[in-house]
Amino acid sequence: MWLIVGLIVSFVLFYDLSLKLVYLFKAKRAGVRPVAMYVNWPFGIRNLYMFLKSTKNRNALEQTVITMRKKKERTFAMEILGMMNVVTRDPENVKAVLATNFKSFDLGLREAQLSYFLGSGIFTLSSHGWKHSRNLLRPQFSREQVAQIESLRRHATSLEKILDKGEFVNIQHLFHQLTMDTATEFLFGESVDSLDNSQRVVNGVSAAEFVEAYTLCLRWSLIRIQFGPLYRLITSSEFRKAIARARRFVEYFVQQALDRPIDKDESSYVFTHELAKVTRDPVVIRDQAFNVLLAGRDTTASLLSYTLWHLSHNPEIYAKLREAVKNQFGEESTEEVTFEGLKRCKYLLNVINETLRINPTVPRNTRTATRDTTLPRGGGPNGDEPVFIPKGMPVVYSVYEIHRQPELWGPDVEEFRPERWDTHSSHGWEYLPFNGGPRICLGQQFALTEASFTVMRIAQKYERLELLDATAPLVNDVSLTSMIDGGFMLKFHPSKVYQ
Template identity: 25%
Template sequence: MAMVIVTSILVIFVTLVLKVGYDTISCYWLTPMRIRKTMEKQGVNGPKPSFLIGNIREVASLVSTAVSQDMKTISHDIVARIMPHFVVWSNQYGKRFLYWNGTEPRLCLTDTALIKEFLSKYNSISGKSWQQQQGNKHFIGKGLLMVNGKDWHHQRHMVAPAFMGERLKGYAAHMVECTKDMLQSLQNSLESGESEVDIGECLTELTADIISRTEFGTSYKKGKQIFFLLTQLQSRCAQATRHLFLPGSRFFPSKYNREIKSLKKEVEKLLMEIIKGREECVEKGRNNSYGNDLLCILLDEMKKESGNLNLQLVMDECKTFFFAGHETTALLLTWTVMLLATNPHWQNKVRAQVKEILKGETPSLDKLSKLTLLHMVINESMRLYPPATVFPRMVFKDIELGDLHIPKGLSIWIPVLAIHHSKELWGEDANEFNPERFASKSFIPGRFIPFGSGPRNCVGQSFAMMEAKIILAMLISQFSFTISQSYKHAPVVVLTIKPKYGVQVCLKHLDP
């Protein structure tokens, strides 16, 4: 009997070892070879990948060289600086080429018709790859940005009410009050003799304050603590993802991994305190619901659907919306102010329309839609400096896309920045600031995609646009601003496009 048990255990052990061995070989060699041969037969080639690391080394070298030199003038021709590998390889291999992010194959796709078809038609069988999910596991976990298939559909359905109708309107008051505080702070700085400010820092603090209030309501002070911790966590996770191509790298006892786990623990401790506080109030009958902020909507929807709370999922969604709702909007505002500061003609035009429509009052939702010039300027800012430089989506089944057969396991790499700066799509002035191009509503499908496209577009885009318009309208009503001589134009990428040295502007308070 004992012999039978031992033999059974050995058989199970050997089977598991063989399976793990085969899965590893398949992941790191067989599948990549299959995909590469499939694409080569269709005439799609690219730089030769190295074992395990793919083309990571070439990308890192090209980017390092490109960003090591600061730009001598304020130029928006930044594709070669931010995505030098795209420029080199598209010139060498054409508009379609294959390159490797470690063992993950990526097909560069710039054909706007195929991009529109892919994003609208294949949402259910494409999504975030294993590498992307692992790279963000400790940052935003299994929040909406990182899940696929049925999980994505379920979570999108759960969070969508937070960004619709009356809920969306309810956030406007928070945005106005927080912006008033920032404007008063700027006025105080001017009165104390400081005319130059890093507007990026001011806008980052402002959007952190707004998302803290709209997401956590009365617990916004803890929300601001979470913001600072998440900023550090984002940076550490970005550094750790560089080593994901190494098998088991996420388990290494490295400095990054230790710091990541420590920061994640602190963030989730604060989030749990807020959630538990809401639960206690409901259980003791002090409140009928969890509140009226973003967190309450998550808790109410989850309780309604399943009857119990998945606390880890709630925390992951909170972190997701804190990141997406804060950083991308802060950068959108920062780049827009920089563009208006260097284009006083447009600043004056926007200010004149804002004054005409608002008549000295704070922005109301019914009047925001009438600020057409501001809307054009914001769109042009997102075209030149999009919130996301690329959209990578892996296909989980073989698909047919135009004249291409896309095999399972291949990521479609959509270079948003390059598409937004394409002279073929936008004309010879593609690298110039020209909001007039958005005066017409006739767009080539797929050429302007700052928030993505199709079912998986950004669920919070209405929130972001409303916030940007309120803040910019209030700022431009009270202050004029010019770019400081100390400003150095040096866009860099850390997940999003950021100004390396900040954006310094000289402020002047306008007479009432």
């Protein structure tokens, strides 16, 4: 018995040592400085334990900041489950991974983990497959596509009907419904209208069943991601049935798009209709639609939720926003609101930018080296020389931490202060809510238009936002995106004009 334990311990220690030695050997052979390495407990078990504990305690983002700042290096390697990961909080290195050295990195395991549900689409593919998807989808996000204020107005009105009841509501939950409604209208030309409790049924699946199935698929997919290389173990008949149900619903709209006569001069844009003009493959259209839904729905709902969190906790900022909105769009209706007008409302943009700074809804990300390569900084005595990254090594970067570096943002970095955007106009590598480089978010304008319109309308109509519990702390629930754990309850008080 003790012999077996001894053998296992020796193997683990030998494995850990060899991991480090092989890396040092390769770095030396390449003539590049090695990155600082932290191999504390064998197999990186302690790091895994800390990661799981912080996920359970809902303080994963805060814990990452502490871990990163404890090390004197801004870029270092740490082991998790027998695998070395490079962690960086240096914007120059993030720029290399995402832009200047883009070709040396891909999505690593993400494709395999997510394709079970999402198939092959822009969000899961790397290399040529991704490039093809990007070229296919880019025209669907042109300015005309995303400027559809009329659709936003209709869905915002459904939201208002609920807010006008004058009861406390879980606003994050409603924003998830709102963004599902707008995204499905954009993707399929027909919304699931979840805010209106739509009873629509297609291919035997109701709109409500689709939303439920999609949410289930997303939950299972996120668990697959958390299991890293063991993702294949995560499946169930519930998951498979949900995938089948969600697909049946979407396939109806894909078929409709394929059956329509092609009209090149159409004035209103629908994602699946446009895609059907360039590909006749129903699986391609279905998978790309799922990919875009995943990329765009929860992220925008989270942005809206965090914005309302900050506005409800800072009444003076909300009052200033109301003034700016009333000056530009009047007090009563949204008739005058245009895409360009929203972009001109400076304080509204400041509020959104500041929310995305302090609570980026994609707070951390990973890329994996596809070949032996380097990052420009982190090596040598001053950390300003390149470091070696071997093929297969994941590079993890925390946008959340970068957005909170006092040396980049000033000493009041933890404060929600939209005014900082009056002077801080640079959108360099210190501000990355939508990523950067060739894989920058395709839906950025769509998301900003939807968020600005919704926040504008709330500020225009509601004089006061009342929190059910003003003392509850902001707790983040982090998976692919970050959201407010359990949401929060708000009551909306309309201004006199609306009473």
